[in-house]
Amino acid sequence: MTPVAIDSNTLITILAVLAPFFAAAVAPFLTRLMGHNAAWPLAIVPAGIFMHFAGYVPAVAEAQTFVAIRDWAPAYGINLSFYIDGLSTLFALLISGIGTFIILYAGGYMKGHAQQGRFFSFLFLFMGAMLGLVLGNNLITLFVFWELTSITSFLLIGFNHLKERSRRAAVQALVVTGGGGLLLLAGFILIITATGQIEMSALLRDPDVLKDHALYVPIFILILGGAFTKSAQFPFHFWLPNAMEAPTPVSAFLHSATMVKAGVYLLMRMHPLLGGTELWTTVLPLFGGITLLVGTILAVRQTDLKLMLAYTTVASLGLLVMLTGVSSERALEGAVLYLFAHSLFKGALFMVAGTIDHEAGTRDVTKLGGLRKAMPVTFAAACLAALSMSGLPPFIGFIAKEVLYYGTWGAPAAAMALTVTAVVGNALMLVIAAAVALKPFLGEKVKTPKEAHEGPLLLFSGPVVLSVAGLVAALATTATGFYLIGPMLSSLVGEPQEVKLVLIPPYINAPLILSVITIALGVALYTQLDRLRALIKGVLDAIGWGPDKGFDQVIAGLVTLSGAFTRLVQGGKMQTYMLATFVVIAASVLVPGYLGGGWPAMPDFPEYRFYEWSVFLIAVIGLIAVLIAKSRLTAIVSLGIQGFAVALIFMMFAAPDLAFTQLMVETLSVVILALVMTRLNLQPRDRRPWGAALATGVVSIGVGAGLALTLIAITQQPFDLRLSEFFTEYSYSLAFGRNIVNVILVDFRGIDTLGEIAVVCLTGLCVLALIRVRTRPDKEEEPEAGADTPAKKAEAR
Amino acid sequence: METGLAILIGLFFTVAVYLLLSKSIVRILLGIAILGNAVNMLIFTAGRLTREVPPVIPNDLYVPAEATANPLPQALVLTAIVISFSFFAFLLVLAFRAYQETGTDDVNEMRIAEPKDDPAPPQGY
Amino acid sequence: MRTIIFRTIAPYLAALMVLFSIFVLLRGHNEPGGGFIGGLIAASSLAIYGIACGVASVRRAIVFHPMAISGFGLFMGAAAGLLGLFYKQPFMTSQWWPIYLFGVEIKLSTPLIFDIGVYLVVVGAIGSIALALEERESD
Known part of the structure; x- marks a missing residue:
C-alpha cells in the first residue's frame, strides 16, 4: 500500500464533515423564514460536501490515501481524524450526493408540516454522523459517530412521535443498533489492546497482525455483532421494515445508501484486517444468504410499496454481506458494484414510493393503478430505477449482477449453494422491482384517496437524477470502474486493484446464462405474484411468531424484571437501605484487613495521663447515656456531654481552635435541639425486637471496630x-x-x-x-x- | 498514643451506627450528630496527636521553636465542624417538617416517595 | 425561660458576646480564633438574645435579615479573592497594606477581609437557623 499522506486541506475536510451539524442548527430558522423553499439553500451544504470529496477522486484513483487529523482528547489518543481512501470516498460521495436530493425531496414531501424545520435539522444531524462514520479513522471517533447515527436515526424514525407504531419502531431501532454499537465498542477496544493502534490507517498498514492473534475470535464476533445489527442481518432484520414508519425521505436516505449500509461499510473496512479467514468465509456467507432469502420472500408477501422496498433492502444487505464474506476478489468487486448500484436505485425507488403516497394518498399496491398518465416523470424514473434493480442492461445493476454471479460462481467454497441463493434472491428482487414500478402505473385507472397528479420539481428531481445516474454510470463503464469501483475495491483487498467493467459481455459465459435464468424465473414468478403472496402469507400465519414479536416479549420481560428487581432492592424500608450501606462499609474495612493481613501490630498499652483518662470516661458515659436515654431531655443532655468531651479532647491535644469551635457548636446544637424537640411529641426510646437489636448491634460493632482498626493501622504507618x-x-x-x-x-x-x-x-x-x-x-x-x-x-x- | 483515642473513636462510630439503624427519626438525628464528631476525630487523629504545643508561632520567631501539633488536619476539621453543624441543623428541620407532614416519627411509615402499593411499570411504547 | 433576671441580663450579655466575637475574629490571624469561631460566638449571642427577649427584637436589633448578612459575607469573601486582580495575580492571592496609626502597625489585608466574610457568613446562616427555629417556638 502506498504511504498515507497528510491531507493538505485538513481544515476543510474536517469542516466538511462537521458542516451538516452547523446546517442542523441553522435549518429551523431558515425554515421559519422561507417555508419549504428552505430546502434549496440548505441543499447547498451537502452539495458542497459532495464537491469537496469529489476533488479527491482523481488522487484516490491513483491509489493515494489521506488523513486529516485534529486533536480531540489527545490524552486518551482520541483524535478527530478522518481517513480518505477509495472506500470512504465513494461512501462520502453517496451520502452527500444522495443527501442533496433527499434534502430537496424533504422540502417537497414535508411541505407545510409544522415541524419541517426540525425534520431538516434531524436529517442534517444524521448526515453529519454518517459522514463521520464512513470517514472516521480513529476507532473511538468512528464509534462515537456510529452511535450518533443510531441516536439520530431514532429521532428520524420516531419523527411522528404521536403514533405509537412510530415510537415502537424508533425504540426498536435504537435498542438493536445501539446495543450492537456497544458490542462494536468492545470489539474496538479489543483491537486497540491487541495491536496498540487506535488509528485505522495505522492498522491497515500492517493488516495481518490480527488474523493470527489470540483475540481474533472475540474481536470477530463483536465486530460482527455491531455490523449485523446495523445492517439488519437475520435475525436482527426486523427493525428495518418497522422503521418504515418514518416519513419517506428518511426511509429513502437511511435505507438506501446510509444507515443500513454502515454495517456493510464496517465489514468492508475490516476486510483487510479480519477477512479471508475460514471463520469469515463461513459465517458471513451463511448469514448473508439467509438474510437474502428471508428478505426477498418477506418482500413478496407485502402489499405496501415502502414495506416491499424495505424487505428488498434487507435482502440486498444480505447479498452484500454474503459477497463480502466470499472474500474472493471477484466477489468483492461484485459487492462494491452492487452497493453502488443499490444506493442509486433504492434511493430513487423509495422516493418514487413516497411521491405516489404523497400524490395519490395511499401506497398500498393493490389499491393503485393506471397512474402513468397522471405522473409521467415519476413513472419514467421508477422504470429506470426498477430496470437497474432487476439487473437488466444497460444499467449499472446489470453490470453488478454479472460481476457478482462471477464471484459466486467462482467462490472457493459452496459455490453452487451461493449461486442458487443469489439467483433466487435476484429473481425475487426482479419481481418486487416490477411490482413497485409497474403495478401502480400500468393497467386500469384505480380510484385513489387523492386525485393523483405529478409532484413538483422538489419531489421528482431526486428520483430522476438518481435513476439516470444508474444509467450513466453503466454507460461510462471505464470511468466508473477507474474512478469509483477500482479505488474502493483496492481498499477492500488491501492492495491496488484495477477494475475493467464491460457493459456488453464479449462472449457467452456462466454469469450471462445465470442472468437469463434469473430474468426468466423472475418474469414467471411475477405472473404468479398474487398466488405467491397468498402462499407466503399462509405459511407465515401458520408460524405465527417472528423476531419482531420476540423483541416485544424481550422488552416486556425486561420491564417486568426491572420492576420486580426495583421492588426488591427499594422496598421502601429505610432500615434496609441503612443496613445494606453499613454492612458494605463494615465489609470494606474488615475484609481487606482479614484477607491481606493488614491488621495493625499489637500496640503498646496506651500511656495517658489521669485527666485524659477521665475525659475519655466522660465521653463514654455521654455515649452510653444517649444510647439508653428514655426521655428526650436525657438524650439532649447526654448528646451535649459527649460533644463537650470531644471539645476537651481537642483541647488536650493542642488544638485550641477546634476546641473553641466544637464548644460553640455543641452549645448551639443543644439549644437548637431543645427548640425543635420540645415541639415534637416523640419518645426517643428505642423499641427494637431482640433479634433486630442483636443484628444491628453486630453491624454497628463491625463498623466501629473496623474503623478503629483501620485508624490504628494508619497511625502505625510512617507519616508524610x-x-x-x-x-x-x-x-x-x-x-x-x-x-x-x-x-x-x-x-x-x-x-x-x-x-x-x-x-x-x-x-x-x-x-x-x-x-x-x-x-x-x-x-x-x-x-x-x-x-x-x-x-x-x-x-x- | 493514638491507639486509645482510636478505640474511643470506634466506640463513637458504633454508637452512631446503632442509632442510625433505628426507625425513630429522633434517634437517627442523634446518630448523625455523633457520627459527625466521630468523623472529625478520625481525621484529627489520623494526622497524629501532639500534646500541649498548639500550631501557633511565638511572637518573636518566624517558625515555631519546637515541633507543634499538625495544623493541617486542624484546619480541615475546623471547617468540617461548622459544616456538619449546619447540615445537622438542616436535617433537624427536615426531620421536623417530615414529622409534621406525615404525622409519624417512624421512618418506615414515611412513604411519600416510595408508596406501598406502587403500580407496576407501564408496558408498551 | 423568660425570667425577669434573664431578660434584664440578656441584652448586655449578647452585646458583650458580640464584642468578644469581634475580638476573637480580629486576633484570629496570630492567636487561636478566627472567623468561624467568632461567627459561632456571635450567632450564639443572637440565639440567647432571641430566647430572652423574643425574635422580633433581635431582628430589629440587627436591622438586616440574617441571610442577607450571610450573603454579604459570601460576597466579601469572593471579592477579597478578586482584589489580587488589580495586581495581575491569580484569584485569592493575598494582598497586604500595612498602615501606621499613632505608631502602631495595623495590617490591612485580603485574608482579613476574607476572614470577616467568613465571620458574617457564619453569623448570618447559623443565626438565621436559630432565629427561625425560635420563631416557631413563639407562635
Whole structure:
C-alpha cells in the first residue's frame, strides 16, 4: 500500500464533515423564514460536501490515501481524524450526493408540516454522523459517530412521535443498533489492546497482525455483532421494515445508501484486517444468504410499496454481506458494484414510493393503478430505477449482477449453494422491482384517496437524477470502474486493484446464462405474484411468531424484571437501605484487613495521663447515656456531654481552635435541639425486637471496630509531614500570620474555605425555605378567613 | 498514643451506627450528630496527636521553636465542624417538617416517595 | 425561660458576646480564633438574645435579615479573592497594606477581609437557623 499522506486541506475536510451539524442548527430558522423553499439553500451544504470529496477522486484513483487529523482528547489518543481512501470516498460521495436530493425531496414531501424545520435539522444531524462514520479513522471517533447515527436515526424514525407504531419502531431501532454499537465498542477496544493502534490507517498498514492473534475470535464476533445489527442481518432484520414508519425521505436516505449500509461499510473496512479467514468465509456467507432469502420472500408477501422496498433492502444487505464474506476478489468487486448500484436505485425507488403516497394518498399496491398518465416523470424514473434493480442492461445493476454471479460462481467454497441463493434472491428482487414500478402505473385507472397528479420539481428531481445516474454510470463503464469501483475495491483487498467493467459481455459465459435464468424465473414468478403472496402469507400465519414479536416479549420481560428487581432492592424500608450501606462499609474495612493481613501490630498499652483518662470516661458515659436515654431531655443532655468531651479532647491535644469551635457548636446544637424537640411529641426510646437489636448491634460493632482498626493501622504507618511542614514554615514568612490553622483557612487554602462558607450559606437558605414552606399557607389563610366562604377558600387552595 | 483515642473513636462510630439503624427519626438525628464528631476525630487523629504545643508561632520567631501539633488536619476539621453543624441543623428541620407532614416519627411509615402499593411499570411504547 | 433576671441580663450579655466575637475574629490571624469561631460566638449571642427577649427584637436589633448578612459575607469573601486582580495575580492571592496609626502597625489585608466574610457568613446562616427555629417556638 502506498504511504498515507497528510491531507493538505485538513481544515476543510474536517469542516466538511462537521458542516451538516452547523446546517442542523441553522435549518429551523431558515425554515421559519422561507417555508419549504428552505430546502434549496440548505441543499447547498451537502452539495458542497459532495464537491469537496469529489476533488479527491482523481488522487484516490491513483491509489493515494489521506488523513486529516485534529486533536480531540489527545490524552486518551482520541483524535478527530478522518481517513480518505477509495472506500470512504465513494461512501462520502453517496451520502452527500444522495443527501442533496433527499434534502430537496424533504422540502417537497414535508411541505407545510409544522415541524419541517426540525425534520431538516434531524436529517442534517444524521448526515453529519454518517459522514463521520464512513470517514472516521480513529476507532473511538468512528464509534462515537456510529452511535450518533443510531441516536439520530431514532429521532428520524420516531419523527411522528404521536403514533405509537412510530415510537415502537424508533425504540426498536435504537435498542438493536445501539446495543450492537456497544458490542462494536468492545470489539474496538479489543483491537486497540491487541495491536496498540487506535488509528485505522495505522492498522491497515500492517493488516495481518490480527488474523493470527489470540483475540481474533472475540474481536470477530463483536465486530460482527455491531455490523449485523446495523445492517439488519437475520435475525436482527426486523427493525428495518418497522422503521418504515418514518416519513419517506428518511426511509429513502437511511435505507438506501446510509444507515443500513454502515454495517456493510464496517465489514468492508475490516476486510483487510479480519477477512479471508475460514471463520469469515463461513459465517458471513451463511448469514448473508439467509438474510437474502428471508428478505426477498418477506418482500413478496407485502402489499405496501415502502414495506416491499424495505424487505428488498434487507435482502440486498444480505447479498452484500454474503459477497463480502466470499472474500474472493471477484466477489468483492461484485459487492462494491452492487452497493453502488443499490444506493442509486433504492434511493430513487423509495422516493418514487413516497411521491405516489404523497400524490395519490395511499401506497398500498393493490389499491393503485393506471397512474402513468397522471405522473409521467415519476413513472419514467421508477422504470429506470426498477430496470437497474432487476439487473437488466444497460444499467449499472446489470453490470453488478454479472460481476457478482462471477464471484459466486467462482467462490472457493459452496459455490453452487451461493449461486442458487443469489439467483433466487435476484429473481425475487426482479419481481418486487416490477411490482413497485409497474403495478401502480400500468393497467386500469384505480380510484385513489387523492386525485393523483405529478409532484413538483422538489419531489421528482431526486428520483430522476438518481435513476439516470444508474444509467450513466453503466454507460461510462471505464470511468466508473477507474474512478469509483477500482479505488474502493483496492481498499477492500488491501492492495491496488484495477477494475475493467464491460457493459456488453464479449462472449457467452456462466454469469450471462445465470442472468437469463434469473430474468426468466423472475418474469414467471411475477405472473404468479398474487398466488405467491397468498402462499407466503399462509405459511407465515401458520408460524405465527417472528423476531419482531420476540423483541416485544424481550422488552416486556425486561420491564417486568426491572420492576420486580426495583421492588426488591427499594422496598421502601429505610432500615434496609441503612443496613445494606453499613454492612458494605463494615465489609470494606474488615475484609481487606482479614484477607491481606493488614491488621495493625499489637500496640503498646496506651500511656495517658489521669485527666485524659477521665475525659475519655466522660465521653463514654455521654455515649452510653444517649444510647439508653428514655426521655428526650436525657438524650439532649447526654448528646451535649459527649460533644463537650470531644471539645476537651481537642483541647488536650493542642488544638485550641477546634476546641473553641466544637464548644460553640455543641452549645448551639443543644439549644437548637431543645427548640425543635420540645415541639415534637416523640419518645426517643428505642423499641427494637431482640433479634433486630442483636443484628444491628453486630453491624454497628463491625463498623466501629473496623474503623478503629483501620485508624490504628494508619497511625502505625510512617507519616508524610511535608505539607504540614510547608505550612508551618511559611505561615509567618509568606502569609504574616502566627496562627497556622487560621492562615491555612484564610490564605493557603482560601478557595476551599470559600466553597465551605458557600455551603454554610446555602444550608441557611435551605432551612429558611423548609420552614417557610409550611408557614405560607397559614398566613394566606388569615386575611381570607373573614371575607370568603369556606367553598371559595377550598377553591383557592 | 493514638491507639486509645482510636478505640474511643470506634466506640463513637458504633454508637452512631446503632442509632442510625433505628426507625425513630429522633434517634437517627442523634446518630448523625455523633457520627459527625466521630468523623472529625478520625481525621484529627489520623494526622497524629501532639500534646500541649498548639500550631501557633511565638511572637518573636518566624517558625515555631519546637515541633507543634499538625495544623493541617486542624484546619480541615475546623471547617468540617461548622459544616456538619449546619447540615445537622438542616436535617433537624427536615426531620421536623417530615414529622409534621406525615404525622409519624417512624421512618418506615414515611412513604411519600416510595408508596406501598406502587403500580407496576407501564408496558408498551 | 423568660425570667425577669434573664431578660434584664440578656441584652448586655449578647452585646458583650458580640464584642468578644469581634475580638476573637480580629486576633484570629496570630492567636487561636478566627472567623468561624467568632461567627459561632456571635450567632450564639443572637440565639440567647432571641430566647430572652423574643425574635422580633433581635431582628430589629440587627436591622438586616440574617441571610442577607450571610450573603454579604459570601460576597466579601469572593471579592477579597478578586482584589489580587488589580495586581495581575491569580484569584485569592493575598494582598497586604500595612498602615501606621499613632505608631502602631495595623495590617490591612485580603485574608482579613476574607476572614470577616467568613465571620458574617457564619453569623448570618447559623443565626438565621436559630432565629427561625425560635420563631416557631413563639407562635
